[in-house]
Amino acid sequence: MKIEQLHKLFLECNSVCTDTRKLKVNDMFFALKGENFNGNTYAEQALNNGAKYSIIDEEAFNTKEQTILVNNVLETLQELAAFHRTFLNIPIIALTGSNGKTTTKELINATLSQKYKTTATIGNLNNHIGVPLTLLSMTKNTEIGIVEMGANHQKEIEFLCSIAKPDYGYITNFGKAHLEGFGSVEGVIKGKTELYNFLIENKKTIFVNGNDAIQIEKSKQANTFSFGNDDKFNIQIVFIEAHPNVKVSYNNLTIESHLIGEYNFYNIAAAITIGNYFKVDDSAIKKAIENYIPNNNRSQVLTKGTNNIILDAYNANPTSMQAALLSFEKLNNSSKVAFLGDMFELGKDAELEHQNIVNLIKTLHFKAILIGENFNKTKNSSSKIGIFKTFDDFKSSFDFSKVENATLLIKGSRGMAMERILELI
Structure with missing residues (x-):
């Protein structure tokens, strides 16, 4: 089927969907594949749940009139999007x-x-x-x-x-x-x-x-x-x-x-x-x-008990971590603690960049708790820095009852899920 024809069918639909759990009636379902799933296996279910069409790329699943067989579902999704963008102008x-x-x-x-x-x-x-x-x-x-x-x-x-x-x-x-x-x-x-x-x-x-x-x-x-x-x-x-x-x-x-x-x-x-x-x-x-109110762990300011919390835990890299710490330093609150998780996707630079963050914290005027395997490998001689290899180690050892009337910064890469700290405060 040509992309122009598919686009006409798309215009008959309410929207597109790639996940049957989020499917709405009259959607066009795209049977994408991933490492652990094959969307083609859900194509018929999507139609039964109200999809108008299912886009598939395996002949074995071409069982209904509303299934549309293409060479590659992902590439078709991308081509359709490009065509639609030009169509809207x-x-x-x-x-x-x-x-x-x-x-x-x-x-x-x-x-x-x-x-x-x-x-x-x-x-x-x-x-x-x-x-x-x-x-x-x-x-x-x-x-x-x-x-x-x-x-x-x-x-x-x-x-x-x-x-x-x-x-x-x-x-x-x-x-x-x-x-x-x-x-x-x-x-x-x-x-x-x-x-x-x-x-x-x-x-x-x-x-x-x-x-x-x-x-x-x-x-x-x-x-x-x-x-x-x-x-x-x-x-x-x-x-x-x-x-x-x-x-x-x-x-x-x-x-x-x-x-x-x-x-x-x-x-x-x-x-x-x-x-x-x-x-x-x-x-x-x-x-x-x-x-505009930030959400989803991005630049959120919260209060729990006697503590004010800066929750910026959606993600982190060396540049954003440094910026957050330097900004945190400028707050003139007398009691401040930074809770930082590992930064991911740094490859060969991981050890150096985590050490750089530790070295930076040594020059700043607040305490820091560092969590993760990368931070655990750093060299640290400062009494104001505590390091835990895993979140479970931190959870079982850190006493939050001693953190009162403080301002807390929580930041780390998405995989560290540092927002879990909120449950402990």
Whole structure:
């Protein structure tokens, strides 16, 4: 079946689905395969549960009129998404970066939705499956699409751009993330700037943080719209040491966010800039950012008992960990404790980067509890740092009754599930 024909059938459906547990009536089911499952085996069940069509790639499961046999289900999903994107012909904003992608995407969406009907990536569905699903969730009512793109090796962003064909792009930053796949920070820069390369080649627009030398250098040949100290949009941070929430000043407005840490300043600034570019009123921009409440373990501020908690445990890498610690240092609370979990996907640099974090903590003025096999391998002579090899070791040994009237930072890679600490406090 040609992709044009499949797209006509797709338009008959409410949405697409890849998981029968989340299937809704009149969905188009795509029988994807994974290491431990074969979606083809669920194709008939999907139809019985109300799917309008099931897309399969194994002849043995072509048992009903509503099953559609293709060569490769994943490739078909991607081709359909690319076709649908062209069919809609709406502005698409793509963003990637080492840190802050999802928060920035949420802020941009909150800002633009003050004026436009937007569709944005849900959660962090930002890979070779998530991007197509995001595009296929857009409808004729969508006025602007916002697509988050993640990557852990070269050519991924390039591939995602070939599907989403963005008109605008923003890179949050370049940091020490996914070093195992990218090989080095230079590899990270090369991989992330594949977004710039696409936009430059297609004469599209790049949003640039004018205070980031790498962004400036890599976007020299592009149509740019920038913000920063020396640019048209001069957005300043207003940081109060006694409180973690970030405030910014812009066009004689003060915007107080619910986001913690100076590292979120540029995420907010990008949303302000993009909102301004698309002519969202300043008052609406202020409303959008001030009403945005972070969730899902990202930059959340909580209270349990007598303790204030900064929960930033969705993920971590050396760059984001350092930024979080330096921001935590600036809070002038007398009693502070950082609970940090291992950082993953660092490959050969894992030992060095964990030691760097330990060395940094030694220069700061708060206690730290480090959890994980990588942190356990570090050299530490400081009495203010405690290290546990596993979370179970920490859970059985650490006495939370001694932590009172304190401010706590909780951060680590997703695999460490550091939010479990909340159950112990």
